[in-house]
Amino acid sequence: MKTLLLDRATWDLVVDAQGNIAVADVPYATAQDVSSAVRVFRGECWYNTALGLPYLAGVLGRNQSAALFRADVAQAALAVPNVARATCVLTSLGADRKLSGQIYLTLENGSTTLASF
Amino acid sequence: MQNVGQTVLSQYACSPSLNALLEGWNQCFDPAQSIENWFASIWNIETAQGYGLDVWGRIVGVSRVLRMASGQYLGFAEANDLTEQGFNTAPSYAGRVVVGDFTNCSLSDAGFRQLIYAKALANITDCSVLSLNAILRTLFAGQGDAWVEDNANMSMTYAFGFGPTDVQVSIIENAGVLPRPAGVAVFYSIRG
Numbered sequence: 001m002k003t004l005l006l007d008r009a010t011w012d013l014v015v016d017a018q019g020n021i022a023v024a025d026v027p028y029a030t031a032q033d034v035s036s037a038v039r040v041f042r043g044e045c046w047y048n049t050a051l052g053l054p055y056l057a058g059v060l061g062r063n064q065s066a067a068l069f070r071a072d073v074a075q076a077a078l079a080v081p082n083v084a085r086a087t088c089v090l091t092s093l094g095a096d097r098k099l100s101g102q103i104y105l106t107l108e109n110g111s112t113t114l115a116s117f
Numbered sequence: 118m119q120n121v122g123q124t125v126l127s128q129y130a131c132s133p134s135l136n137a138l139l140e141g142w143n144q145c146f147d148p149a150q151s152i153e154n155w156f157a158s159i160w161n162i163e164t165a166q167g168y169g170l171d172v173w174g175r176i177v178g179v180s181r182v183l184r185m186a187s188g189q190y191l192g193f194a195e196a197n198d199l200t201e202q203g204f205n206t207a208p209s210y211a212g213r214v215v216v217g218d219f220t221n222c223s224l225s226d227a228g229f230r231q232l233i234y235a236k237a238l239a240n241i242t243d244c245s246v247l248s249l250n251a252i253l254r255t256l257f258a259g260q261g262d263a264w265v266e267d268n269a270n271m272s273m274t275y276a277f278g279f280g281p282t283d284v285q286v287s288i289i290e291n292a293g294v295l296p297r298p299a300g301v302a303v304f305y306s307i308r309g
Contacts, residue, residue: 010127010131010132011128011129011131012132012133014130039127041127045126046124
């Protein structure tokens with residue numbers, strides 16, 4: 001399934017060589033969709049407030065177990081179509097208080113891909 | 118939409134092209150101007166025009182088109198309507214209404230708005246002299262004195278201190294705007 005390609009730095013639409021809005025194809029599209037899904041704050045989607053991670057309620061500025069966060073991320077990733085298995089690995093919490101990590105995805109056709117954050 | 122930014126997920130809040138597209142679309146679809154126009158020309162009776170006033174007329178129960186009696190007849194001051202004339206200026210009343218004596222007259226927006234106000238007042242009136250006078254003031258604002266007299270014998274008189282035009286005569290006598298308390302006879306008179 002295709003999806004609109006987003007610039008990794010600004011998370012914005014980009015244009016392709018012909019000047020059209022660029023689209024991404026599987027498997028990168030799935031990885032980007034997982035990335036998008038994980039970034040949603042719970043309650044933020046107007047038409048489905050059950051989507052997303054409870055950033056405001058349970059993550060940001062609170063004591064939080066890393067294992068719980070990983071499980072939440074994996075759950076959100078599994079909600080994306082075409083994802084069969086998802087594993088979240090936290091790599092570092094930087095000096096700029098920025099958490100980074102990777103989500104390993106297994107798609108339904110058996111191939112694997114990677115989404116970073 | 119009043120604030121399209123609120124509907125954008127926070128992960129896209131800093132995306133310039135995405136937000137520019139949404140802003141542009143929002144401006145294209147913005148119905149505020151249409152709602153404003155609709156409100157001004159239909160909903161708000163003070164600024165309504167044409168069709169909007171016709172709708173208001175149906176709501177309060179008054180028609181823009183008046184059936185106007187243009188015929189004037191020989192008569193006396195005691196006659197109880199406003200179509201009487203002195204000797205040598207009008208024919209005698211034939212005893213029936215001649216078809217050609219009636220013309221249909223369509224009120225202008227300004228006149229019709231006044232009529233709607235008056236009818237709306239009449240719809241909620243308690244038929245006291247005070248409120249009848251208020252209706253007369255609305256209907257004939259700036260034209261001269263118009264008032265109600267209680268004749269103390271179960272009759273009343275709408276008195277006018279000016280000569281009403283033909284259109285005003287038909288408003289007074291035909292439009293059903295000037296109310297009549299139950300069981301009371303109504304006369305009209307011009308006090309020059």
